[in-house]
Amino acid sequence: MLSWINRLAELHRLPEWSGEPLIQTHISAVLLGRDRVLKLKKPVNFGFLDYTTPEKRLAACRAEVELNSRLSPDVYLGVETLGEGETLDYGVLMKRLRAERMLDELVRRDEVTEAMIRNIAKVLASFHDHARRGPEVDRYGQLAGIEENWRENFQQTEGPAWTDVAPRERALIRPWVQRELEQHAAQFEARVAGGHIVDGHGDLRCESINVAERIHIFDCIEFNERFRCGDTASEVAFLAMDLDARGRPDLGYYFVEEYLRQRPDDGLLQLQPFYRCYRAFVRGKVAGFRLAEAEFSDDEKRAARSEAVHYFDVARRYADRLRDQTVIVVAGLSGCGKTAIARAIAGELGLRVISTDGVRRDLYGEAKAPAGFGEGVYGREQSEQTYRTLLERAGAALRHTGGVVV
Known part of the structure; x- marks a missing residue:
């Protein structure tokens, strides 16, 4: 070739x-x-x-x-x-786009800013707002279509060539997927009825995004409509998973958070672990395909095998998440990194973060100047209202999704 x-x-x-x-x-x-x-x-x-x-x-x-x-x-x-x-x-x-401005390179150099992620989320949200919808697209988000995608995943990762490529991880994922399909069957159909199935990008990973004067999202899937069309929750999960797989689950969660600011969607967070597992499994499968191609060198095949094992392990982590109702509290002094830790935990588990800073902004707006301890929005009455609202929102999130990070 x-x-x-x-x-x-x-x-x-x-x-x-x-x-x-x-x-x-x-x-x-x-x-x-x-x-x-x-x-x-x-x-x-x-x-x-x-x-x-x-x-x-x-x-x-x-x-x-x-x-x-x-x-x-x-x-x-x-x-x-x-x-x-x-x-x-x-x-x-x-x-030709500038290689040093590719999102995967920016992540590798630890140069990604919240503003970059925010702009990517805005571009994707606008794209989804205007994306093609209709009965011919909806079928890819229905339970039967989702089951077909998973069935193909499992079939294409069977046989002698896959024996030593993360066998334990793949064995754990399969029964979990079946349970999730049964548990969320009604929700998948509700997503279709709610207009969440779109003709999207289909391959939204870091290598497909260039961050320069403007955001370029490129290299969508053209060869198979079944892979390009689907739930917006799945498309969001792809990039969030890829950021997580590259060691930045906090950025993955922030991306989801900013996307939801642009396009509020009550059901999206609950489906994140399922769709992130799916996207990670696909990335592992695609990396594994290179093992059978003659034109790849031994070094390239070793790298492909390592990549496949890594993504299958990422998929396994999503399938091995907490099953009981869970509240995780992150506390500490100002500036100690609470936000990054909370986002990392939430990104890993598919939970929502509710922070006092966010609640305070919603209640009282952006502060024009820093307030001292016990003053302004940090006064006793304002703080009590902030914590009451936080508890109400955390309780609602716990009832709706089974977990929350505060």
């Missing part, structure tokens, strides 16, 4: 190709230029996608440009025809 990709690269006579190493996934290859990139579809068939003929790859390229133009119209430049004289294949021509 590499010889096929290299031939296409040689035939594509754009002068600015940088000579940088090819970027590969199990379904595509990306050639890097100084200002542009060319994305090629590999001639593969995994059942859930089929790129085996030039005609199918052309249709996929056209769909990729059209669908990604919803969120990043200035990045997708069009479909390129490859070949001299006769058409050999097709690719997607894209503007």
